Amino acid sequence: MGERRFSRVAVLKGGVSSEREVSLKSGAAIAQGLREGGYDVTEIDIVLEDFRIPEGVEAVFVALHGRFGEDGEIQGKLAELGIPFTGSGAESSRISFDKVLTRECLAKHGVPLPAGEVITFSKDRNIPVPLVVKPPREGSSVGCHLVFEESEWETAFADAVSFSPDVLVEEYIPGRELTVGVVGGQVLPVVEIKPNGEWYDFEAKYITGDTSYVCPAELEPELVAELQSIALKTFQCLEASTFGRVDFRLSPENKPYVLELNAIPGFTATSLLPKAAQAAGIGFSELCCRIMEQAHL
DSSP states (O other), rough: OOSSSSEEEEEEOOSSSSTHHHHHHHHHHHHHHHHHHHHHEEEEOOOOOSSSOOOOOOOOOOOSSSSTSSSHHHHHHHHHTTTOOOSOOOOHHHHSSHHHHHHHHHHTTTTTOOOOOEESSGGGOOSSSSSSEOOTTTOTTTTOOEEEEEHHHHHHHHHHTTHHHHSSEEEEEEEEEEEEEEEEEEEEEEEEEEOSSSSSSSSHTSSOOOEEEEOSOOOOHHHHHHHHHHHHHHHHHHHOOOOOEEEEETTTTOOOOEEEESSSSSOOTTTTHHHHHTTTTTOOHHHHHHHHHHOOO
């Protein structure tokens, strides 16, 4: 890929959030990909919010998921230290990590979203079942529940609210689960996610391994173009940079609804962005190196 901007880099992994174990796997895979690409890589396991970057490190690849990874906090610290980092900046990360702020931003720009509301008490809900309830500031489907029956509501709400004092309730969109990655302004092929269970929860993502993926997704070209256009618009509205992944539901009528932007999507063996990149002819090591070279303050 020609002459590189950096030679000695660090991968920040682990972290202090509920997604620590996923981040450790992502970080290890990224570090290996960067080494294969010729970088001198130091892996740093973040166990406290007070961390140090070794002398001589020119830039860092942020492979932290969840709080103090995707919420803008670590991005702000790295900017203060003057160390270039991968991914979106602090303010964009803060907004995209918060599903409520994301919805407010995207709604202003006409991006299609499921109907939703933010509530503090279970009795305040107005959206009928079936619905999805989720903590606004968690990732990897932590605390998320799909509620089909009214009898399931209180238990689902209680779990979601254990992660956050307020929860987001959205209408459930039946249909297909899709995702679209963006890397350096390039929109990647659409991936369809087909979990064997009812939906793509934490267990389906990282534990059971029985979810199947279709990439490129089997869709009409016009629909692919529409999804990719909405994904890029979402990325731009949230002022994201370097890379990210936009998750969708596609209704039986083929109407797409944006669920969220993952500013630091997973890089594990089952992760979706690397699958999409592979379908576009971008190998895993090349993907890691492309992202690394776009590190910024």
